[in-house]
Amino acid sequence: MRRHAILLLGALLLATAPVHAQELSPFDAIADEPTRAALRTIIADAAARGLPTSALVTKVREGIAKRATPDRIRSATALLAERLAVASSALAPTRSAEELAAAAGALQVGIPASTLREMRQLWPQRPLTVPLGVLSELVASGVSRSIATRRVRDLLVKGATTTQFAALGTTIQNDIAAGLSPDAAMELRSKGVLSLIEQQINEGVTTTGAPPRPPVRR
Template sequence: MMRRYLVPLLLAAVARTAHAQEATPFEGIADEPARTAIRAIIADAAARGLPTAPLVTKVREGLAKRAAPDRIRTATALLMERLAVAQGAMAPSQSVDELAAAADALQVGIPASTLRDMRKIWPSKPLTVPLGVLAEMVANGVSRPVATRRVRELLLKGATLTQFATLGTTVGRDIAAGLAPDAAMELRSKGVLSLIESRAGIGTTSAPLRPTGKN
């Protein structure tokens, strides 16, 4: 599953836009019933106001992997269902990247209630990167309760997108080095929280008293 962080996020957005502008790759699907079914899935998604670019990308990924036509059809249908759930949870956002990231989170078992909670915490900020980090942490073995709790804390504390992206990178590196996934998430997220709190403390430090001129 491709993750979306900063430069990779921008590249993914450009790729999806380019794919949306190209002809849908139906011609690459040899099986006619599957091809017809996939056409219908994408048409249905468009009629429901769902983004079709992620669906086209899913078809292309299946073709690139030489997946069986029925598997491509099933994967595309399941993605459409996740996008529909994501659209409701992320409302009023219509960002293709945000909805795609929410669909990724749903795929690894993050419930829609968590997505709605994240939207409530950040009603007007893009959740693409935090959602991507959450989904990747769970995919890398971090338990859903730990990953969800830590990401939620960072949202409440106002962590930056860069801090979220760095968290994902460092936790992934720690896990690859042999640290237990939950321990890596706890350790690195606490570090980010400490940094946020220390900077907040500096910003709220009282100004020094000025001399009044009186003896």
């Protein structure tokens, strides 16, 4: 009975342990003890601030898989934690772990926090994961930040769906691969989606089933 009680207690302790603590075991692959300690501190601090630690753990595992130096792994993880903190502030009050990861990716390619705040204002209750991911992907593919940001904003204002955003990103990537300049592809394809949405609004139809949004005065 006593042995059974000890085993049960051990199982309960494992089940209730903080997620970030359980995720740290793979870090033992890093030989440098100061780096391991620094990573534990970074992730513990992130957890205390309510930031998703899974993205940080993934970053560490990527560094290990790529045989990066301990210093580089620590630096990359610390920078990601900072971007997640900025993203959390910019997307408040509505945010999810997926959104924060996507927003951190946008910050990494040079999208300013002010753009993230504006996107949240335009979509206060809808997840921005896909629009943010597409924006980051397009900028990374060579579309200028100003054009990509402006067109994504236009699509958010018009009420584009996540499906339309995802399809837009794929189409533009295909255009770029076929030889069209990134900015030209962005302008061409985004105008096509905006035209389609405008047509649906004029016909009193929306792809989401919600009432069409009134035109925005500028």
